[in-house]
Amino acid sequence: MFIKSSTSSTLLLALALVLAISTTTRANDPDILTDFITPNTSSIDASFFTYSGLSAFFNPNPKNFRVIKASMAEFPALNGQSVSYAVLQFPQAAVNPPHTHPRAAELLIVIFGTLEVGFIDTKNVLFNQTLQEGDMFVFPKGLVHFQYNRNHNQAAIAVSAFGSANAGLLSVPKSVFTTGIDDNILAKSFKTDVPTVQKIELGLKN
Ligand SMILES: *[C@@H]1O[C@H](CO)[C@@H](O)[C@H](O)[C@H]1NC(C)=O
Ligand SMILES: *[C@@H]1O[C@H](CO)[C@@H](O)[C@H](O)[C@H]1NC(C)=O
Numbered sequence: 089m090f091i092k093s094s095t096s097s098t099l100l101l102a103l104a105l106v107l108a109i110s111t112t113t114r115a116n117d118p119d120i121l122t123d124f125i126t127p128n129t130s131s132i133d134a135s136f137f138t139y140s141g142l143s144a145f146f147n148p149n150p151k152n153f154r155v156i157k158a159s160m161a162e163f164p165a166l167n168g169q170s171v172s173y174a175v176l177q178f179p180q181a182a183v184n185p186p187h188t189h190p191r192a193a194e195l196l197i198v199i200f201g202t203l204e205v206g207f208i209d210t211k212n213v214l215f216n217q218t219l220q221e222g223d224m225f226v227f228p229k230g231l232v233h234f235q236y237n238r239n240h241n242q243a244a245i246a247v248s249a250f251g252s253a254n255a256g257l258l259s260v261p262k263s264v265f266t267t268g269i270d271d272n273i274l275a276k277s278f279k280t281d282v283p284t285v286q287k288i289e290l291g292l293k294n
Contacts, residue, residue, distance in 0.1 A: 120168035150177035166253040178237035192252035201244030207233035
């Protein structure tokens, strides 16, 4: 078949665009070609789709900030289903430091106490809110966010749903200050001196 070169280059360009779009929108769990994914070929029953690891999550007196996850690692049936949960327990005045989940948006609901939450968009605009019991807040996919229990008299408990079986976690303080990036690079990046960087690093080790 005869195709004029201008037509074929237009076709190539269109193909390249389609490929570019399909690769850039691939920041979600892949679709699966089976109803569900099992770790082996032996027969399974309803217990494979059941997880009780969060049954004791309601603790009105947590000692430390704690995240209890029900993701693919803890609950293998989630593999391929693009969903997971986490329970967050905040003692009085506890913070969940700025972090991101590279593969999922997070939909948080406060079930006990109050929580101050916020995220920062790619224009460095802060969106923060104080949530009461029953309030929900969505942290858009991949954006840096935090939660803080400003209440010094009462714990807070929240449940978060994720649009990925393995949302991933990247803690800003840990990834920047505990991974061995050269102190001089950090000092320059934060427009400060090496002793200040080392002080932060030491604090994060404890
Ligand atoms: C197959 O997977 C099921 C469900 O996780 C598990 O209970 C069983 O022990 C596994 N069997 C083998 C042979 O790995
Ligand atoms: C948002 O954060 C600012 C400080 O940056 C604080 O003064 C304000 O009270 C917060 N708003 C809510 C609703 O928590």
